[in-house]
Amino acid sequence: MGGTFAVLERHLTLYRRLWQASVFSSFILPILFVVSIGIGVGGYVSDIGGVSYLAWIVPGVLASTAFQQAVGESTFSVLGDFKWVRGYHAMRATPVRIWDMVAGWLLYIVFRVLIGAVAFLAVSAFFGAIHSAWVVVTPLVCALLAVAVAAPTIAFSARIENDSYFAMLFRFVVIPSTLFAGVFFPVSQLPEALRVLAYLSPLWHAVELCRSATLGVAPPWPVWAHLGYLVLWAVGGSLLAYASYRRRLKD
Amino acid sequence: MIYARNLVKRFGDFTAVDGIDLEVAPGEAFGFLGPNGAGKSSTMRMIGCVSHPTSGELRILGMDPVGEGSKIRGRLGVCPQMDNLDPDLTVFENLTTYARYFGIPRAEGRRRAAELLEFVQLTEKAGSTVEPLSGGMKRRLSIARAMINEPDLVLLDEPTTGLDPQARHLLWERLFRLKQRGVTLVLTTHYMDEAEQLCDRLVVMDGGKIVAEGSPRHLIEAHSTREVVELRFGDETPASYVEKLAGIGERLDPLPDRLLLYSADGDAAVSEVHRRGFTPSSVLVRRSTLEDVFLILTGRTLVD
Ligand SMILES: Nc1ncnc2c1ncn2[C@@H]1O[C@H](COP(=O)(O)OP(=O)(O)OP(=O)(O)O)[C@@H](O)[C@H]1O
Ligand SMILES: [Mg+2]
Numbered sequence: 001m002g003g004t005f006a007v008l009e010r011h012l013t014l015y016r017r018l019w020q021a022s023v024f025s026s027f028i029l030p031i032l033f034v035v036s037i038g039i040g041v042g043g044y045v046s047d048i049g050g051v052s053y054l055a056w057i058v059p060g061v062l063a064s065t066a067f068q069q070a071v072g073e074s075t076f077s078v079l080g081d082f083k084w085v086r087g088y089h090a091m092r093a094t095p096v097r098i099w100d101m102v103a104g105w106l107l108y109i110v111f112r113v114l115i116g117a118v119a120f121l122a123v124s125a126f127f128g129a130i131h132s133a134w135v136v137v138t139p140l141v142c143a144l145l146a147v148a149v150a151a152p153t154i155a156f157s158a159r160i161e162n163d164s165y166f167a168m169l170f171r172f173v174v175i176p177s178t179l180f181a182g183v184f185f186p187v188s189q190l191p192e193a194l195r196v197l198a199y200l201s202p203l204w205h206a207v208e209l210c211r212s213a214t215l216g217v218a219p220p221w222p223v224w225a226h227l228g229y230l231v232l233w234a235v236g237g238s239l240l241a242y243a244s245y246r247r248r249l250k251d
Numbered sequence: 252m253i254y255a256r257n258l259v260k261r262f263g264d265f266t267a268v269d270g271i272d273l274e275v276a277p278g279e280a281f282g283f284l285g286p287n288g289a290g291k292s293s294t295m296r297m298i299g300c301v302s303h304p305t306s307g308e309l310r311i312l313g314m315d316p317v318g319e320g321s322k323i324r325g326r327l328g329v330c331p332q333m334d335n336l337d338p339d340l341t342v343f344e345n346l347t348t349y350a351r352y353f354g355i356p357r358a359e360g361r362r363r364a365a366e367l368l369e370f371v372q373l374t375e376k377a378g379s380t381v382e383p384l385s386g387g388m389k390r391r392l393s394i395a396r397a398m399i400n401e402p403d404l405v406l407l408d409e410p411t412t413g414l415d416p417q418a419r420h421l422l423w424e425r426l427f428r429l430k431q432r433g434v435t436l437v438l439t440t441h442y443m444d445e446a447e448q449l450c451d452r453l454v455v456m457d458g459g460k461i462v463a464e465g466s467p468r469h470l471i472e473a474h475s476t477r478e479v480v481e482l483r484f485g486d487e488t489p490a491s492y493v494e495k496l497a498g499i500g501e502r503l504d505p506l507p508d509r510l511l512l513y514s515a516d517g518d519a520a521v522s523e524v525h526r527r528g529f530t531p532s533s534v535l536v537r538r539s540t541l542e543d544v545f546l547i548l549t550g551r552t553l554v555d
Binding site for chain 2: 002003005006007009010013014017018085086087089090091092093094095096097249250251
């Protein structure tokens, strides 16, 4: 456990030095999004399920920001720590274990996503887009989503040699997920085949959980099923990450 | 401290370390001397418990590096061949974050960091990020970082490669002080003067094997002569003189630019060269070094 927190502490120390670089993408961009789409586009779109379009997309943008942040942060930084900075090699020479490296990073991602989510919710509440006290659980849903997607992403980052794979990850995984996971429109609008893809995406489950919490309505699947699916990704992803880190640091 | 028997490391079909035996005692300064690709770093990584031996027996501090790696690493200080400092953190933060990996409390980490920066003369740079530091400063910081857990055994992989002579001498002096404090040092180098300065005992490695072992003085006595004469000729290649000078000294080694003549008495050998009617364009009589030992043992020079 001590090792995990030591690793977390190193990432936080780095973040304290470099936080300015991510202010726009983690705080300002999601707020601009809500303001422009929710208020601008919302004027042309009728209510969905009895709530304003703004109130409807806020939980979607909340979860998709967590999603993008968790994936985005786990790409170049992690590859860099294997390849250029060799921060993981530095840890490897100490009592820190591979699990500490994986868990320390995931905790760091959770921290990043939590502060982003809380800031975003504060602004959304100001615009009157929060309809239920259940909103307090949404940062936790975002944290779980973050682990569910960051874990397989760091596994991927630990296996590649070249950062050009990240462009493909964004183009073929992150962007389509964001577009078709119920963030901007209900997945019921999608044809059957695409809907299955949405169900497979961890983002959709987090979006539905957040939406049911901010609007105070029941999610489409039982809560345990949504949560269980995210936990499955988190556990499976962490095991993959462990195996990839181990392999990368073997010799 | 270190005990190895028939230690082997293979990468696929390639054998990087080919059955070596080692023993390092507490307080000793032990060196691996060898050219590029000799297997020095591969051996150091096995000793540092980050790479598992393919076969053979290895015990570090009396423990098994595979099963008790984390525990052993807690008592080692490692300065890798390739620096892996955090370039965006300050010099001071590099030490304090690293201290946390060993479970050292924050206040104690800061105290040791300040003390170590003093030791490697980087106190003025404490607040600077690592990125703009010179190679020598980074190396010194790496060594300071390796000392943060007050290790019983310090592993230094080419601590001074790429440094200018002044920076090297400063580092040597610091390492010598560590040795005086009773810290066990294991280092690799391709500089024979470094090995001579720092090591009580060393092994010469080539092609994954140990080709000689002993104290620097012992190695020179056992494998070389007391003196070496370096002869340069203006007209023909050094190789062409091997036959003409045959019988002088104990051994003749032609290098591309000079001829090495091994002899217990260098001056006498030079007189004999002149008596045979040859006039080299330059003559240098010097004491034999580990470089010569290496050349004799492997037929190659250490640094190209
Ligand atoms: N991870 C690895 N995978 C494959 N081959 C490797 C690996 N590490 C080292 N080798 C090979 O093993 C041999 C010995 O390498 P090693 O780094 O131990 O040499 P060295 O004595 O430290 O050399 P140098 O003086 O250049 O640092 C080299 O031929 C190298 O290419
Ligand atoms: Mg090496």
